[in-house]
């Protein structure tokens with residue numbers, strides 16, 4: 001086993017007094033991908049938010065590189081669901097620059113947008129883009145992230161086949177660099193092979 005980036009031990013997560021899962025344990029090493037599956041409402045997003053330090057948990061523990069504190073964990077993850085905090089009336093470049101700044105990441109927004117097929121769309125407000133194009137802006141932000149643990153909640157939603165393939169290649173690139181990825185998805189990730197699969201049960 002590689003150095004554990006994420007260690008979950010005997011974890012219980014509840015919402016509104018309803019237990020979603022209990023006694024969950026797994027470890028994710030450097031360069032490893034774990035896929036979380038399960039029906040609607042099983043708790044995939046809740047698990048991801050708990051790992052990110054954004055949801056209180058019950059019994060058990062979560063550690064990222066040995067750190068249990070929620071604030072410390074938050075600093076070590078890239079959480080990609082939608083695009084938190086972006087403004088639909090602002091253009092792709094401005095939003096991406098803001099996202100990178102928020103994360104203290106230095107990269108050229110235009111170069112990143114070109115890599116995800118959005119060359120020429122830099123000045124277009126997100127509100128005038130398709131859902132998939134907005135997701136591509138998110139993918140551009142992913143490309144710049146060097147956080148040790150990526151938490152990706154249904155990242156393939158709304159992406160066309162080309163963009164899905166590109167996202168898989170972005171994820172594989174991060175894994176090859178020793179990053180770790182938790183992927184919540186109803187579908188197998190195209191072109192990726194998970195080191196572990198975890199199925200959360202019926203709610």
Ligand SMILES: Nc1ncnc2c1ncn2[C@@H]1O[C@H](COP(=O)(O)OP(=O)(O)OP(=O)(O)O)[C@@H](O)[C@H]1O
Nearest residue numbers: 015016020038039040041042043044045046047203
């Ligand atoms: N904001 C919320 N406040 C209170 N309870 C919530 C909230 N979001 C989700 N829940 C509850 O937690 C349960 C698990 O939701 P969660 O979003 O983690 O499931 P999921 O497996 O990601 O589902 P899906 O596949 O539909 O995205 C749901 O049954 C829901 O009742």
